[in-house]
C-alpha cells in the first residue's frame with residue numbers, strides 16, 4: 216500500500232461529520248511467533264496494525280463465556296471498583312446491570328489468565344521493548360471494554376484521546392506504549408468502533424497533549440480512518456496515536472462490542488491490591504465521559 220491510498224480527498228465540501236467514514240485498507244496480516252519485518256514496519260509507519268484470526272471461534276467462545284460469568288459475579292457482588300480502579304456499570308434495555316469497563320479481568324478467570332500466556336504474545340512484547348511483561352496485577356490489568364448503544368449504557372463511545380495521557384497522570388514520561396486489543400465480537404463499521412488519525416504517534420509531545428481536548432471531543436475528524444475487526448482478531452495501536460471509539464449505528468444487542476486490552480508494562484513491578492488508591496486520572500475520565 217502507498218501513502219497516496221489514504222490521503223485526504225481535497226476540495227470536498229462535506230464536513231467530516233457528513234462524510235461516510237473511511238475504512239482503513241488494512242492488509243490481511245496474521246501473527247506468527249513474532250512480528251515479521253514487514254509487520255513491524257507497518258506498525259512503525261502507521262501507528263497501528265491488525266492481525267486476523269489470532270484466536271479461532273471456539274477460543275473466542277470460551278473466553279466470551281468466561282467474561283460473561285465474571286460479569287455476573289461482579290454485578291451480583293455489587294462491586295464498584297477493583298484494586299482502587301472504578302468499574303463502569305451500565306444497564307441493558309431489560310434492566311439487567313453489566314460491567315462496561317472491567318479491570319484486572321484475568322485475575323477472575325483461569326481461561327483468560329491462560330490465554331495471556333499464549334507464546335505469540337512474546338513476539339509482541341519483543342516489539343514493545345526488551346523489558347516488557349504482561350502485568351495482570353498492575354495498573355488496570357486486563358481491561359475488558361463492553362460498548363452498547365442504548366439508554367442505560369454508560370459506555371457508548373469514547374472521545375478523542377491518546378493513551379499516553381495516562382503516563383502524565385501517573386507522573387511518568389510519555390513513551391511508546393503498545394495498546395493490544397483482542398476482539399470478542401465482530402466490529403464492522405456499523406458498530407462504530409475504533410477511529411484513528413494515522414501517523415500521529417510520531418507527533419511532538421505538545422501535539423500529543425493539545426491537538427484535541429482529551430475525552431471531550433467526539434467530533435469526526437476529516438483525516439480519521441475506521442479500523443474494522445472480527446471476533447478473534449488482534450489489533451495493536453501505539454498509545455501516542457490520537458484515536459476515539461465511535462458510537463454504533465445499531466442499538467441493543469446488535470451494538471454489543473467487546474474488546475480486551477492487554478496489560479503491557481515495563482520498568483519496576485508495581486502490583487496493586489485491595490488497598491490501592493484511586494488514581495486522579497479516573498476522576499477526570501468520569502467527569503469527561505459523554
Ligand SMILES: [Fe+2]
Pocket residue numbers: 376377378458
Ligand atoms: Fe485508548
